[in-house]
Amino acid sequence: MESEKIIIDEGKFIPHLSVDCVIFGFHGEQLKVLLPKVKSLDLWSLPGGYVMKDEDIEAAAQRILEERTGVTDIYLEQFYIFGKANRSTGETLKKVLLANNFAIDEKSWVFERFVSVGYYALVDFSKVNTKIGIYDEVCEWHDIHQLPDLAFDHAEITLKALETLRFMLDDKLIGLNLLPDTFTMKELQILYETILDKPLRRDNFQRKILSMGILERVEKKFTGAAHKAPYLYKFIK
Amino acid sequence: MESEKIIIDEGKFIPHLSVDCVIFGFHGEQLKVLLPKVKSLDLWSLPGGYVMKDEDIEAAAQRILEERTGVTDIYLEQFYIFGKANRSTGETLKKVLLANNFAIDEKSWVFERFVSVGYYALVDFSKVNTKIGIYDEVCEWHDIHQLPDLAFDHAEITLKALETLRFMLDDKLIGLNLLPDTFTMKELQILYETILDKPLRRDNFQRKILSMGILERVEKKFTGAAHKAPYLYKFIK
Structure with missing residues (x-):
């Protein structure tokens, strides 16, 4: 049985721009990161997505996070923009879209170079109820010391978020957001x-x-x- | 006499993305910012421009800075991405292009919403020789307390750069870059x-x-x- 294709309306979004979120939680004396796993593939990645043409980037980050993880209404802060020309190729994304029955033109900007805005958040682990988005099979917390292999340059993005968290810890006491x-x-x-x-x-x-x-x-x-x-x-x- | 139009090849660039640079110098007990003034208009702005499709964002910032101000080979650091959907309109840019005899389709993304990556730099004032780019009439240092009116949201970008500089001052001693x-x-x-x-x-x-x-x-x-x-x-x- 061939199921119906899902059409992605790429014209809605700003081309070549994405948002990736590193969500930190603290539980059982471990610092954890919330990661979705793409359906039908052994592929973990940061929750991420595109920015709509009339949408503030921060609103896009909130929307993406809710769609991919079920997490709503949390404090997000941008920490870096990842802008190297060669940081991503379309190959992995093609696999993801194919595995999820999405229809999209092979020549779309979606398969070209991306600039990604990194956001991080600190959440009270006990208050988070995750659900999963249309792309994903599961959405789970992982110990920062035992992360699965991450797609694209998402390991580098996660490390940069951790460095920012450490750097900001004294000045802003932001760590308190991780506690009950x-x-x-x-x-x-x-x-x-x-x-x-x-x-x-x-x-x-x-x-x-x-x-x-x-x-x-x-x-x-x-x-x-x-x-x-x-x-x-x-x-x- | 009608002079020849200059054609902008907008297809070379990533649509809806720009870079803006805040260049700090220190002279005569004043903190100064380097600003170009657009030709034929009473319009000051931060030196900025677009990112080529195959160009690292950081390389774009260096290139733009050299084209607009003549400043080469300085340490630049990104500090924030300005991503509000309503942060810029095309009206000011239309005036700039018209005044400079550029030809570009009125429906181009150039006149739509922009996401801008902010970079700041700290330079030894005595070592900087500015020159001007094709858009600009002059390029001058201005006391941070007496800036001219800036186009777009460039006053806000400058303030955010200053806040970042103050925040980083203790941790990294980056201020030393401003001294001989x-x-x-x-x-x-x-x-x-x-x-x-x-x-x-x-x-x-x-x-x-x-x-x-x-x-x-x-x-x-x-x-x-x-x-x-x-x-x-x-x-x-």
Whole structure:
């Protein structure tokens, strides 16, 4: 049985431009990245797509992320544009479209050179419910140290996002976006150690974080054993 | 007399994509930006242009900068992509092309929406010899506090470049690119104060800079009055 072809209306999009998203989550003392796997192919990639002609790039990133992963309404920040002329070829994309029964002219810009805008996001792992898009078979979290082979230059894009995350960690305390609403000092330190991939001294870490004046200690509730429980903190918005 | 039209071969370029460069220099205790002024119009803009279909974006930025300003071989770094759908209209560009006797189809993508990649550079003012491109009447340095009205959203792009420069100043000491090969501690402090637009405490500043271990003191030459001259420093490469 031959199923019907799905027509891609390439005229809707800005040619030669794409968006790729690196979504970080933190769970079980691992920094994780959310990756869809393309249907019928053993091909993992960052969630990505095209920008419509009348669409802000940031809105495109939000839309693509929702379509490919089910994740909505999260803070995304662009971190780099990947603009080398030889960074992608059309071969992989041809396989993807063929495997998914898409119809598109072989001479389309879709198979030519792409400039890609990289976005990263930090999400509270516990609040994310993923679903899958029309291209994809699954959408799963992967430990940053055990990523599958990624299509195109998506391994390089992921690494650049990680470097940006590390660089920004001190200045903006953006790492807090990866934690639940309340957390212990130890959990925060483990998060930092995981992202930076190195141990930190507990006393230095605690002094530095508290001196920033952005954490508030949550009052302990009386439980009868409260004196043994560690303090919980929350972010002062 | 009607002069011959100049034909723009728009097919050479990636549609809807441009590059804009913010070139910072430092002179006379002012932070300056290098701006070309379009021929026959009272229109200042950042030096910018299109990306060829087989060209790395970074190579395009270097080429555009040389064509528009004569500046070659400088360190450029991308800092943001400006991707709002309504950020530019074709009206201003039509005026520019008309005033310069260019011939181009009115329905070209050139007059539609553009995504622009912003690059900034820090140059040693004393080493820059500007020349002008075919579009331009002059190319001049302007004090960041007294910029002329800029076309399109180029004032916003310039501000974002300045914010990036301020943010990066401590981490990368990139400000040293704005100084000659040797400089006094006072000159370095004035540079920082100018960029950050606030006074700094001399003792704190000196201690912090020297603790980074990236400056080397140049031996004084015997001049008979050497004890009065301040020490010169240079960057340890």
